[in-house]
Amino acid sequence: MTIKNTLLAAAAGAMTLMASTAMADALRVGVEGAYAPFSMKEADGSLTGFDIDMALALCAKLERECVLVEQEWDGMIPALMAQKYDAIVASMSITEDRKKKVSFSAKYYDTPSRFIAKEGASFDLTLEGTKGVKIGVLRGTTLQCYVEKHFPDADIKLYNTQEDVFADLTAGRLDLQLNNTLGALDGFLNTPQGEGFAFYGDDLDDVACLGEGVGIAVRKDDPLAGELSAAIQAIRADGTYKTINDKYFPVDIYGN
Amino acid sequence: METERTFFAYLRHISETTSPLDFVLIYDNLDRFVGGALMTLQLTFLALFLGGLLAVPMAIARAYGRPGWSQAIWCYTYAFRGTPLLVQTYLFYFGLGQFEAVRNSFLWGPVLSDPWWCVLIAFTLNTAAYTTEFLKGAIETTPAGEIEASKACGMSPFTRMRLVVLPSAFRRALPAYSNEVIFTLHGSVIASTVTLQDLLGVGRWLNGRYYLAYEGFITAMVFYMGIVLLISLLFRMAEKRYLRHLRPRGADSATPAQATA
Numbered sequence: 328m329t330i331k332n333t334l335l336a337a338a339a340g341a342m343t344l345m346a347s348t349a350m351a352d353a354l355r356v357g358v359e360g361a362y363a364p365f366s367m368k369e370a371d372g373s374l375t376g377f378d379i380d381m382a383l384a385l386c387a388k389l390e391r392e393c394v395l396v397e398q399e400w401d402g403m404i405p406a407l408m409a410q411k412y413d414a415i416v417a418s419m420s421i422t423e424d425r426k427k428k429v430s431f432s433a434k435y436y437d438t439p440s441r442f443i444a445k446e447g448a449s450f451d452l453t454l455e456g457t458k459g460v461k462i463g464v465l466r467g468t469t470l471q472c473y474v475e476k477h478f479p480d481a482d483i484k485l486y487n488t489q490e491d492v493f494a495d496l497t498a499g500r501l502d503l504q505l506n507n508t509l510g511a512l513d514g515f516l517n518t519p520q521g522e523g524f525a526f527y528g529d530d531l532d533d534v535a536c537l538g539e540g541v542g543i544a545v546r547k548d549d550p551l552a553g554e555l556s557a558a559i560q561a562i563r564a565d566g567t568y569k570t571i572n573d574k575y576f577p578v579d580i581y582g583n
Numbered sequence: 584m585e586t587e588r589t590f591f592a593y594l595r596h597i598s599e600t601t602s603p604l605d606f607v608l609i610y611d612n613l614d615r616f617v618g619g620a621l622m623t624l625q626l627t628f629l630a631l632f633l634g635g636l637l638a639v640p641m642a643i644a645r646a647y648g649r650p651g652w653s654q655a656i657w658c659y660t661y662a663f664r665g666t667p668l669l670v671q672t673y674l675f676y677f678g679l680g681q682f683e684a685v686r687n688s689f690l691w692g693p694v695l696s697d698p699w700w701c702v703l704i705a706f707t708l709n710t711a712a713y714t715t716e717f718l719k720g721a722i723e724t725t726p727a728g729e730i731e732a733s734k735a736c737g738m739s740p741f742t743r744m745r746l747v748v749l750p751s752a753f754r755r756a757l758p759a760y761s762n763e764v765i766f767t768l769h770g771s772v773i774a775s776t777v778t779l780q781d782l783l784g785v786g787r788w789l790n791g792r793y794y795l796a797y798e799g800f801i802t803a804m805v806f807y808m809g810i811v812l813l814i815s816l817l818f819r820m821a822e823k824r825y826l827r828h829l830r831p832r833g834a835d836s837a838t839p840a841q842a843t844a
Contacts, residue, residue, distance in 0.1 A: 401787055405796035428794045463778075467791030475792070484698075484778040485788060491677075495778075498680035500696050 353392040355412035356382045360397050361488040363514035364575045365418045377580075380571045381435060382416040385543075388558040388567075399487060401467040404428055407546060414545050414555065418507070420469045420538035430547050432555035434540030437582030438509050439530035440470060443496065443516070446525045450503060457481040463492045463501040470505040472536040493520060503527065509576060540582060605795065609802050612789055619785035620806050626699075626781065627771045630706035631764060637711040642718035643744065656715065663712035668770045672705040676777045698777045710767050717759045721752035754825045761818035765811055782806050 358378060359366045366376040374395055386393035396412040407415055407429060421431045444450065450460060457478040464470040466485040474483055484501065486492045493515045496504050506515070508526070515521040531537060543559075545551045562568045563581070572579055598607035609616075641660075644652045663671065679685045679695055686696075694700045725748050733743045775784035786799030 401791045404794045405790065408796055425794055466787060467794065471791060485784075485791065486778060487776060494677055494680070498677075498696070499686060499691075500680070500698075 353394045354386050354389065354414065355394045355396055356386070357396050357398045357403060357407060357412040357415045357417060358382065359400055359403070359417040361490050362400075362418060362510060363489075365510060367514075377436075377571065377575045378416050378418055380574070382414075384562050384567050384571060385416070385555060385558045388561050389554060400465055401487065403467070404544065407544060413549070414543050414551060416543050418510070418541050419544050421540055421542040422469055422472070422538035423535065424472070425538075425544065428547070429544040430549060430552045431542035431544055432552045433559055434542050434582070435559050436580040437540035438507055438580050440473075440505060440507050440537065441511070441530055442503050442505055442527040443511055443524055444503050444527040446523050448502070448527070450527065452478075452528050454478065454480060461500065461502045463495055463504040465489050465492060469537045470531075473531060473533055474505055476536055477533070489514065496524065497521075505531070509580060513575070604801065605793075605798050608789070608793060608795075609798055612785075615780075615785045615788070616782065616802055616806060619780055619782040619803070620810070622774070622779065622784075623768070623771050623781040624810065626702060626706060626774055626779075627764075627768045630703055630710055630771075631767055633703075633707045634710035634714055637707070638714035638718055639749070641711070641715040642722055645715060645719040646722040660712040660715050663709050664716065668705065668709050669773050669776070671709060672702060672773050672777060675705045676701040698774075698779050702774045702777060702779060705773075706767065706771065709770070710763060713763055713766075714760070717763070718752060718756050721756040721759075722748060724755065725751055757818070757822055757825060761815070761822075764814055764818070768807070768810060768814070 358374060360368050360374055362376075362378075364376055366374065366378040369375055374397070379395065382395065383393050394412075396406075398406045398411065398417075400417070403415055403417060403419065404425065406412065415429075418436075419425070421434060425431070442450075442452070450456060454477070458480040459482055460478075461482045461484060462474055462478065463484045463486060464474055466487060471483075471485060474481065484495070486495070489506065489510065492501070492504050492506070495501050496515075497520055508530070511526070516524060516526075543552070543555045545555070559568075568581070569579070572581070595607045598605050641656050645656050646653075648656075675695075676698060679701075685691060688695075729747055729751065730743065733747045738746065771781060772783040774781040775787055778784075780788065782803045783800075786803035789795065789799035789802070790797075
């Protein structure tokens with residue numbers, strides 16, 4: 328009996344040890360995979376995009392192995408808290424609401440968002456003017472916050488992936504959709520699917536909803552946030568950031 | 584009044600910080616969940632009703648119709664029973680929308696561009712396929728004696744179907760149908776994947792809006808459990824009433840009908 332217990336304890340101890348060393352090595356990063364050009368899938372199913380390259384570069388800087396974990400957008404923060412991964416590199420804006428649940432690194436890029444509509448279409452972007460107008464946004468984004476706050480009487484439709492939003496915009500089920508400008512250009516407007524569509528109106532402006540740039544989310548008060556901020560500064564300084572940036576965008580998307 | 588407000592503020596504070604479940608937030612959004620439940624019930628029962636209307640003639644044709652008819656309907660039920668409801672819904676919603684011809688047709692504007700209609704069509708065809716098959720089974724197992732007796736009484740095939748075969752087939756299909764109703768309710772969550780704000784849609788909205796992990800799901804779950812409980816109770820009552828003749832004789836000797844039998 329005693330021997331058996333000792334053996335069991337030893338086995339359990341060994342397993343914990345193995346688990347903890349493995350944990351210390353690999354950094355598990357939550358990514359999305361349906362948000363071109365930040366995060367998308369190649370034909371063979373492998374992940375690519377600005378966010379993915381950024382995650383890999385930051386892991387390299389921290390000298391930790393990167394394990395990319397795919398997660399649909401609306402479960403991104405819940406899965407972080409459920410320990411499915413340790414950091415989110417998925418174009419997540421730093422907002423007050425999210426800071427209640429998670430901690431953020433410093434921003435790693437900052438680009439504006441705009442409406443997209445059919446070319447030549449005309450909308451009155453006011454509370455009154457958007458009554459019943461069909462606006463599509465990705466569920467659980469800063470844009471959902473924005474559109475629900477500013478146009479509560481619009482017919483707001485929430486989607487699981489950005490690709491579904493584009494599909495419904497082309498199918499004519501939506502009048503307007505809201506998106507990050509760079510994501511919209513590469514993922515839609517500059518593709519054959521986006522022919523006949525254009526940006527509508529100005530860049531959105533509402534820090535409370537839209538946040539202060541895009542950062543890396545980690546569990547609340549995880550010191551990883553500070554390490555990642557330092558790593559972002561380091562890859563800015565050593566030129567890695569610029570290499571990745573230029574691979575996808577004609578301009579520096581870091582912002583001011 | 585003052586203490587009441589501070590008590591509520593205290594409750595809200597507890598709910599937002601220490602409580603594992605942000606119950607005040609759920610309470611604040613309860614009206615949305617009720618709206619979602621109504622959408623779920625509307626889709627489920629409308630699909631069941633329309634599917635049932637389609638299933639009765641198809642089941643009769645499957646059981647008694649000419650071989651060609653029966654096989655054609657079998658192909659339809661096989662296709663809809665053999666594929667996931669999610670795939671069927673996507674086909675109606677995203678699939679049809681891909682075609683220019685569909686988008687230009689007269690059906691696009693009022694029907695196919697609307698997620699509600701796409702979902703209703705998919706659900707209706709799906710439940711009709713399942714209902715057809717088990718109703719066909721029930722029709723085929725009508726005791727030969729009952730049919731002979733009705734023939735001996737000089738009933739026309741139509742009257743025989745209306746007065747003898749269908750009523751007894753419906754009774755025997757009742758337990759299977761209660762499962763179908765509950766499965767259709769469970770399947771109705773698919774509506775939320777094509778932007779409809781059904782119960783799960785509202786749950787996901789809440790999670791998305793406030794970046795929560797499970798509050799929306801747990802609330803939706805409680806609502807679903809309540810609805811399923813209600814459906815089960817209704818079916819148990821219906822079975823008690825319509826399948827009374829199948830129960831062991833001693834079981835309800837108290838009822839006068841049995842006592843005199």
